[in-house]
Amino acid sequence: MAVRSRGLTLRQRRTIWAYVFLLVPLLFFIGIRVAPTLFAMSVSLFKWDILSPTKPWLGLENYQTLFNDPVFWKALTNTLLYVILSVPLQLVVGLFIALLLQRATRWKGFFRALYFIPFVTSTVAISWVWRWMYEPTFGPLNQLLALLHLPEQKFLADPDQALFAIVIAIVWQAVGFYIIIFLAGLESIPSDFYDAAKIDGAHGWNLFRHITLPLLNPTIVFLTVIGTITAIQVFTQVLNMSYQGMGGPLNSTKSLVLFIYQQGFSSFKMGYAAAGTVVLFVIILLITLIQLRVTSRRVEY
Template sequence: MARKFLPYFYILPLLAFIAVFTYIPIATSINLSFREWDFMSATKPFVGLENYQLLLTSTEFWNSVKITAIFAIISVPLRLALALMAASFLTSEKFAPRMLRGAFFLPSVTSTVSIAVVFSWVFSTDYGVANALLKHIGVGKIPWMQDPQLALLVLILVNTWKQIGYDIVIYIAGLQAIPQELYDAAAVDGGRRFHVFRRVTMPLVMPTTYFLLVISVIEAFQVFTIVNVMTHGGPASATDMLVNMLYRVGFTLFDIGTGSALAVLLFILLIALSLIKSRVIGRKVHYEA
């Protein structure tokens, strides 16, 4: 009876692609992470945990972890705070707020490479807009991309500019779900604007905040394009975030074993974060106001 097998035929193409390009690669990565290989040689000798050991004792790896963590610690709260602030002005469906929402959202669908190139120009030392503007207020040329700390800060700003529209859209959906009666009640009680925000809005958008928090931390650990285009991890490894290191080790040093070990560590970390998202958040963070 063919009908019994029909649904399997319908899902077959999807499952085949997922198996070949997602699930089997996980196994391949784990396998390769225990081996030494350079893409070329005929053999891939088994080296046990050596790649992991090498990685976990290298300053390079911990530098990457540190930089990625700094990136997340600065950029995530920045994004969420700015987004919530903007969203609370933009919940109405009138023309002006919709236009402004569109403006904020535009960069999140624009190519990251273009954005990275445009901001490379904005922050270029000699011909950039940033320094041209600073000149008007009497500040000398700042070597944005040549200074280790400033370069990381620029990447954080660019990432914020690109992603904030998404955060705003999600926050608006969260804010629109808050019943108007709660605001009315707060108004009757004579709540001042800031007070209402703290006592009504903040607690009630908590689930949205946690969702965005985890999503954006996960994203921060996967930042690659802006690093690759704007800094190549430099100056002096100051922006060598984890995926950039993975790309470097795998595709410029051709150290497949170490690259795979790094990919596996990143995988474990991000899966753990995702599980936090679906478990803890589902349970713990509900309206407590």
């Protein structure tokens, strides 16, 4: 070996060392990411009652039960609603405020910090404050509605409104992150493009539609992927904003992750919960693949 290694070129030796250094994070990654994932997948094939010393083999029975469980389908539909509602809203509102902030010349840092604060605030605290604002009898939102002579709402207590109410709280918190990323994207667009277009007589909407939007494409792709993955995993807001963390009323706000949590840690059906996580894993994988393919067209000028 020693003789042969002396025969390696500098380039080959560098490559070997690169892999040696890569090995450490790789082992770490395998240890805390890949191995537990594989373990969870195997758990889903057993009747894994966490208190019980025996864990009988079930094969795919957990998946069968899962696909016949109406609560699972309800949770899945809710999760997709969280994605479909929150991601576009965050993008539109985030971009809108970013465009405004880009124009602000005074107190630039102050405004940016102000909009970013919710993102770095504890989600649990935010959820409870929103929960109190939505409170039907004495909450400020209903008092405002009463002042404006509008009909008062039940918000979180109404199965038809609760999910939307939670989405608003999610968007309110996440939008600060979107703004900062959009601002970075906007600032990376060279001003020459705008100057050239203005000389050609373009203005307002045309500038936005043909320069800003296409050049923001990588930013939008990034935010959509991140936003979708976060929304699919929504948990904390639902746990804290639904009554007793049940995902109610009538399961109308229950997300897939909350469903998994309840099965695993309240009903102790770990195998069943693991089957849910595998389904979640597959969904996230598929969505990410599709999004990367559809939205990663590069626009170059």
